[in-house]
Amino acid sequence: xxxxxxxxxxxxxxxxxxxxxxxxxxxxxxxxxxxxxxxxxxxxxxxxxxxxxxxxxxxxxxxxxxxxxxxxxxxxxxxxxxxxxxxxxxxxxxxxxxxxxxxxxxxxxxxxxxxxxxxxxxxxxxxxxxxxxxxxxxxxxxxxxxxxxxxxxxxxxxxxxxxxxxxxxxxxxxxxxxxxxxxxxxxxxxxxxxxxxxxxxxxxxxxxxxxxxxxxxxxxxxxxxxxxxxxxxxxxxxxxxxxxxxxxxxxxxxxxxxxxxxxxxxxxxxxxxxxxxxxxxxxxxxxxxxxxxxxxxxxxxxx
Amino acid sequence: xxxxxxxxxxxxxxxxxxxxxxxxxxxxxxxxxxxxxxxxxxxxxxxxxxxxxxxxxxxxxxxxxxxxxxxxxxxxxxxxxxxxxxxxxxxxxxxxxxxxxxxxxxxxxxxxxxxxxxxxxxxxxxxxxxxxxxxxxxxxxxxxxxxxxxxxxxxxxxxxxxxxxxxxxxxxxxxxxxxxxxxxxxxxxxxxxxxxxxxxxxxxxxxxxxxxxxxxxxxxxxxxxxxxxxxxxxxxxxxxxxxxxxxxxxxxxxxxxxxxxxxxxxxxxxxxxxxxxxxxxxxxxxxxxxxxxxxxxxxxxxxxxxxxxxxxxxxxxxxxxxxxxxxxxxxxxxxxxxxxxxxxxxxxxxxxxxxxxxxxxxxxxxxxxxxxxxxxxxxxxxxxxxxxxxxxxxxxxxxxxxxxxxxxxxxxxxxxxxxxxxxxxxxxxxxxxxxxxxxxxxxxxxxxxxxxxxxxxxxxxxxxxxxxxxxxxxxxxxxxxxxxxxxx
Numbered sequence: 001x002x003x004x005x006x007x008x009x010x011x012x013x014x015x016x017x018x019x020x021x022x023x024x025x026x027x028x029x030x031x032x033x034x035x036x037x038x039x040x041x042x043x044x045x046x047x048x049x050x051x052x053x054x055x056x057x058x059x060x061x062x063x064x065x066x067x068x069x070x071x072x073x074x075x076x077x078x079x080x081x082x083x084x085x086x087x088x089x090x091x092x093x094x095x096x097x098x099x100x101x102x103x104x105x106x107x108x109x110x111x112x113x114x115x116x117x118x119x120x121x122x123x124x125x126x127x128x129x130x131x132x133x134x135x136x137x138x139x140x141x142x143x144x145x146x147x148x149x150x151x152x153x154x155x156x157x158x159x160x161x162x163x164x165x166x167x168x169x170x171x172x173x174x175x176x177x178x179x180x181x182x183x184x185x186x187x188x189x190x191x192x193x194x195x196x197x198x199x200x201x202x203x204x205x206x207x208x209x210x211x212x213x214x215x216x217x218x219x220x221x222x223x224x225x226x227x228x229x230x231x232x233x234x235x236x237x238x239x240x241x242x243x244x245x246x247x248x249x250x251x252x253x254x255x256x257x258x259x260x261x262x263x264x265x266x267x268x269x270x271x272x273x274x275x276x277x278x279x280x281x282x283x284x285x286x287x288x289x290x291x292x293x294x295x296x297x298x299x300x301x302x303x
Numbered sequence: 304x305x306x307x308x309x310x311x312x313x314x315x316x317x318x319x320x321x322x323x324x325x326x327x328x329x330x331x332x333x334x335x336x337x338x339x340x341x342x343x344x345x346x347x348x349x350x351x352x353x354x355x356x357x358x359x360x361x362x363x364x365x366x367x368x369x370x371x372x373x374x375x376x377x378x379x380x381x382x383x384x385x386x387x388x389x390x391x392x393x394x395x396x397x398x399x400x401x402x403x404x405x406x407x408x409x410x411x412x413x414x415x416x417x418x419x420x421x422x423x424x425x426x427x428x429x430x431x432x433x434x435x436x437x438x439x440x441x442x443x444x445x446x447x448x449x450x451x452x453x454x455x456x457x458x459x460x461x462x463x464x465x466x467x468x469x470x471x472x473x474x475x476x477x478x479x480x481x482x483x484x485x486x487x488x489x490x491x492x493x494x495x496x497x498x499x500x501x502x503x504x505x506x507x508x509x510x511x512x513x514x515x516x517x518x519x520x521x522x523x524x525x526x527x528x529x530x531x532x533x534x535x536x537x538x539x540x541x542x543x544x545x546x547x548x549x550x551x552x553x554x555x556x557x558x559x560x561x562x563x564x565x566x567x568x569x570x571x572x573x574x575x576x577x578x579x580x581x582x583x584x585x586x587x588x589x590x591x592x593x594x595x596x597x598x599x600x601x602x603x604x605x606x607x608x609x610x611x612x613x614x615x616x617x618x619x620x621x622x623x624x625x626x627x628x629x630x631x632x633x634x635x636x637x638x639x640x641x642x643x644x645x646x647x648x649x650x651x652x653x654x655x656x657x658x659x660x661x662x663x664x665x666x667x668x669x670x671x672x673x674x675x676x677x678x679x680x681x682x683x684x685x686x687x688x689x690x691x692x693x694x695x696x697x698x699x700x701x702x703x704x705x706x707x708x709x710x711x712x713x714x715x716x717x718x719x720x721x722x723x724x725x726x727x728x729x730x731x732x733x734x735x736x737x738x739x740x741x742x743x744x745x746x747x748x749x750x751x752x753x754x755x756x757x758x759x760x761x762x763x764x765x766x767x768x769x770x771x772x773x774x775x776x777x778x779x780x781x782x783x784x785x786x787x788x789x790x791x
Contacts, residue, residue: 014585014586015582015584015585016584017584017756019756020586020587020588020590020591020756020757024586024587024590030427030431031639032318033318033319033321034318034319034320035319036319037316037317037318037319038319040314040316041316044314044316226626230622254316259630262313263313263314263315264312265313266313266314266315266316267312267313267314270313
């Protein structure tokens with residue numbers, strides 16, 4: 001299938017030089033975040049986490065435990081925020097919703113035959129409606145990478161637009177699975193398609209494929225968001241997911257958001273980390289800042 | 304389509320000060336001249352202060368060498384050349400150079416901090432670029448010392464004798480390394496004069512050289528002002544003059560050495576073109592523009608100070624450039640988050656401000672970043688001039704500061720013509736996705752260095768030098784080694 005001429009014209013066709021991106025990213029990594037800036041940054045990171053469990057062996061018990069952790073990150077210490085959301089499979093949405101009622105923590109559900117997305121449109125729509133009906137506040141869909149790599153951009157666009165419609169009031173995060181897109185030029189193109197098709201957030205990865213949220217990929221997606229904002233005045237959110245497990249890497253991601261998009265994006269309304277083990281590392285660093293000593297990991301709960 | 308944001312306001316998040324510690328730095332109150340591996344008081348008895356340009360405080364006092372002092376240094380160098388250094392095997396010379404390189408690496412943190420204090424450049428650059436690159440030049444030329452016959456086969460390479468070397472204030476230690484390492488590897492001895500505002504790292508290098516056990520007189524460092532430099536240039540017993548600095552001084556030197564036996568290399572000013580085509584990776588090109596003109600406060604002879612943007616992407620490039628400039632932090636050179644440090648001297652700041660005034664008077668549209676700058680010290684905001692013509696003064700003369708003049712162009716032929724239409728010819732940058740276009744431009748641009756899809760990249764292996772009023776001779780690589788040898 002050839003790309004409809006008018007549709008291709010909507011894309012910027014901006015070329016991306018990987019070597020240049022690597023240099024730019026290295027420069028963000030030289031930013032030194034100390035003292036008050038580190039304290040504030042770490043708390044911000046905690047508040048932007050989508051605490052995630054996406055396993056075949058997930059059970060209601062596991063999900064309930066994680067939900068409790070989501071708003072009781074470290075009760076022995078005051079002033080610790082809750083995470084932004086929990087992220088689960090559609091079948092667990094009801095359990096999570098119940099466990100998190102009367103809290104500010106949102107429930108996100110993956111959908112569209114996550115993680116491969118290899119199913120029919122009908123199944124993907126049903127999958128999405130199931131999650132929304134059970135109360136999901138946010139839907140994390142996957143794009144059809146096979147279709148994208150085959151050049152069927154219009155198909156990818158239409159699919160995202162259809163899922164967006166099925167989401168109703170739920171906010172839509174579109175997972176590009178950048179580890180399967182192979183080039184930054186593709187990441188840029190997929191970002192633009194997702195944004196134009198109605199994504200509220202664009203997200204790097206499912207967490208099932210490596211590499212996931214590298215800073216190069218996140219940088220490329222942030223630039224796409226910035227260009228869209230400059231053109232239209234409309235904000236789109238960003239969610240790097242997979243591979244961000246240390247405080248330092250999380251802070252460097254925030255540095256990129258601050259310097260590319262500005263302070264307006266520094267809230268969990270517009271920026272999220274998809275992570276399962278990041279929270280405890282951030283807690284450990286945060287407490288170290290206050291006490292001057294590192295605590296053993298046994299003093300931080302896993303769920 | 305995503306909604307315009309209604310709820311949370313986002314978060315103001317500012318970086319806390321993150322200054323590099325200075326407690327490990329050892330500096331003398333006063334520095335004498337380094338001759339014959341001894342610290343020798345100047346016969347002039349004169350000293351001058353060296354300032355930290357970021358806060359205008361005096362860091363140390365530096366000896367001001369006169370003719371007699373320079374003569375003493377040249378005699379020491381001649382003696383060392385005749386009696387020791389020219390008789391040593393290449394392998395032995397190489398050992399000394401390797402040792403100096405390793406010692407510089409060991410002291411790299413101290414050298415970086417001193418460089419930033421004395422010169423005004425941000426610690427990010429002195430730590431990540433200047434000092435490592437200076438070490439690499441020593442390592443690189445150390446490796447050639449015992450392979451000269453292989454470097455120049457059938458050319459019977461022989462050293463020249465005593466080299467007089469005069470270096471600028473923009474990359475003090477790096478320029479010292481560019482000069483000393485190839486000279487020594489080739490078997491010469493040297494008398495080096497650092498710039499008057501930035502003598503300290505050269506003097507720290509003298510300490511390292513002394514500690515390394517390099518034979519006395521092989522490297523002599525005489526500090527001072529222009530008259531000290533003139534004494535080196537005019538000394539009859541010097542065989543080679545290597546100068547990096549302004550075109551004006553280069554011309555004076557060229558006149559002085561005319562009719563003498565002295566070999567000369569001059570690395571002078573520039574007004575280099577950075578050319579952005581419409582198919583370029585725009586965001587990376589914007590970064591290249593920033594690295595081209597704001598690196599080291601624009602105190603770079605090969606700075607990409609003339610930007611040529613293809614007209615159909617000019618608006619986008621300028622918009623993105625303006626946005627990028629807002630995330631450049633100007634301030635304390637020792638803060639790890641500083642992107643642009645202090646202008647090296649009051650004199651240079653006045654020069655830059657004079658050109659900014661000229662640019663406004665000539666009718667170009669000025670844009671400066673909104674960042675706060677310290678009230679004390681010599682600072683200049685990153686500055687753009689938009690709508691500049693080829694005939695504007697700011698497009699013709701070297702400003703040597705963070706000031707970029709932007710012109711637009713329509714065709715490849717037009718931009719080649721305009722890029723070459725300058726008395727200078729040091730460097731150029733080309734940004735395009737087309738490989739064939741890159742090669743077309745590299746063959747037609749009259750510049751010593753042409754970077755493709757990058758800018759201001761340096762490596763000891765790569766020769767560097769200019770055309771026309773940007774000087775002659777090459778430094779770096781084998782070319783740089785050849786400049787210190789007699790070749791048959």
